[in-house]
Amino acid sequence: MRIEDEIKQPIFRNEYQKAHINLIYTAGWLQLRQAAAFKPFGLTSPQFNILRILRGQHPLPATVALLIDRMLDKTSNASRIVDRLEEKKLVTRTVCPANRRAVDIRITKAGLELLDSIEETGILDANENAPLNEDEMRQLNDLLDKMRTVE
Amino acid sequence: MRIEDEIKQPIFRNEYQKAHINLIYTAGWLQLRQAAAFKPFGLTSPQFNILRILRGQHPLPATVALLIDRMLDKTSNASRIVDRLEEKKLVTRTVCPANRRAVDIRITKAGLELLDSIEETGILDANENAPLNEDEMRQLNDLLDKMRTVE
DNA sequence: TGCAAATATATGTACATACATTTAATGTCA
DNA sequence: TGACATTAAATGTATGTACATATATTTGCA
Numbered sequence: 001m002r003i004e005d006e007i008k009q010p011i012f013r014n015e016y017q018k019a020h021i022n023l024i025y026t027a028g029w030l031q032l033r034q035a036a037a038f039k040p041f042g043l044t045s046p047q048f049n050i051l052r053i054l055r056g057q058h059p060l061p062a063t064v065a066l067l068i069d070r071m072l073d074k075t076s077n078a079s080r081i082v083d084r085l086e087e088k089k090l091v092t093r094t095v096c097p098a099n100r101r102a103v104d105i106r107i108t109k110a111g112l113e114l115l116d117s118i119e120e121t122g123i124l125d126a127n128e129n130a131p132l133n134e135d136e137m138r139q140l141n142d143l144l145d146k147m148r149t150v151e
Numbered sequence: 152m153r154i155e156d157e158i159k160q161p162i163f164r165n166e167y168q169k170a171h172i173n174l175i176y177t178a179g180w181l182q183l184r185q186a187a188a189f190k191p192f193g194l195t196s197p198q199f200n201i202l203r204i205l206r207g208q209h210p211l212p213a214t215v216a217l218l219i220d221r222m223l224d225k226t227s228n229a230s231r232i233v234d235r236l237e238e239k240k241l242v243t244r245t246v247c248p249a250n251r252r253a254v255d256i257r258i259t260k261a262g263l264e265l266l267d268s269i270e271e272t273g274i275l276d277a278n279e280n281a282p283l284n285e286d287e288m289r290q291l292n293d294l295l296d297k298m299r300t301v302e
Numbered sequence: 303t304g305c306a307a308a309t310a311t312a313t314g315t316a317c318a319t320a321c322a323t324t325t326a327a328t329g330t331c332a
Numbered sequence: 333t334g335a336c337a338t339t340a341a342a343t344g345t346a347t348g349t350a351c352a353t354a355t356a357t358t359t360g361c362a
Contacts, residue, residue: 001296001299002296003292003295007221007222008220008221009207009221014277015285015292016277016281016285017277018288018292019283019288019292019295020185021223022291022295022296023178023181023291023295024181024182024223025295026178026295026299027174027175027177027178027179028223030171030174030175031175032320046347047347063310063311064310064311065309065310065311069159072175072179073348073349075183075349076348076349076350077312077348077349077350078311079311079313080312080347080348081348084346096310099309100310100356100357101309101357102310102311103311125164125165125168130167131297131298131299131300132167132170132298134165134166134167136297137166137167137169137170139290139294140170140173140291140294140295141166143283143287143290143291143294144174144176144177144291145152145153145154146282146283146287147177147283147291148152148180148282149152150282183350186350195317195318215340215342216340216341224319226321227320228319228320228342229341230342230343231317231318232317234342247340250328250340251326251327251328252326252327252328252339252340253340253341254340254342
């Protein structure tokens with residue numbers, strides 16, 4: 001369905017404004033689908049995202065600063081997302097011995113196993129009836145990258 | 152900057168996963184810019200969005216159900232966003248006489264003037280050095296619309 | 303050495319999101 | 333008509349986002 005029909009606004013000021021609204025709408029649509037996929041595993045999208053970064057570092061630890069640097073949304077509050085993961089025993093937090101201001105965050109065995117079981121379901125992979133083919137995906141990636149080249 | 156560099160992840164499982172992450176990242180980037188633009192006017196993005204819908208209805212009222220139907224993020228909580236706008240005297244809320252379960256929400260004169268003054272700044276318009284030209288914008292819109300055609 | 307600046311993280315507050323539940327009004331149909 | 337379902341909105345709770353401020357540690361340099 002075209003964005004005009006999705007939000008029942010037949011006319012946009014210009015193609016520029018329409019692309020912006022379309023982008024935010026589509027991202028929200030995607031977020032909802034992802035959140036629903038993670039829910040059976042008791043994870044939110046930001047929690048999953050942080051777990052994935054920690055696995056990338058494993059067995060080395062990550063600091064909060066590293067997580068923020070690698071997160072999709074850089075302004076979100078990594079500290080509190082780690083709180084939730086720690087409560088669920090999916091990560092550990094220990095004071096960094098080399099720099100006692102920093103905190104070493106590590107994914108646990110349970111965390112690694114949870115990631116594996118999520119990925120085994122295949123919900124993160126493209127399927128045969130994906131609406132965009134590989135070439136279109138590449139085109140989309142290029143347009144998005146280019147869009148952010150301002151200032 | 153390419154998404155690989157933005158989030159310092161050199162390899163993605165596939166173009167599909169990369170497009171998803173790119174989309175969410177770019178939407179977040181855009182949201183931050185928009186939020187910063189609205190901030191001097193004391194509005195958040197969802198508040199601005201609802202005001203714009205109300206202007207589209209004006210002088211007719213809108214119900215909460217209509218707002219949800221037209222909002223970008225359909226699962227957000229329109230009731231409480233209207234609370235904030237009402238506190239700022241930008242909208243009014245009255246019980247709908249025809250159906251006393253429903254609430255008639257109307258944009259006030261102050262609300263209309265605020266929207267005008269925001270739009271006068273031109274922050275919502277494309278400028279000469281926009282990275283994507285009109286044709287590329289159209290291409291992006293088509294890809295996004297197509298992406299959502301699942302199930 | 304000692305003290306200010308910088309760094310790393312945590313905490314506070316307002317707002318938004320996601321989803322379940324509640325309250326009130328209206329519809330329906332036996 | 334009266335019980336029950338449906339509808340419209342508000343409210344509760346957990347989480348996340350955005351941004352300011354606080355706390356503790358380390359660094360730099362006079």
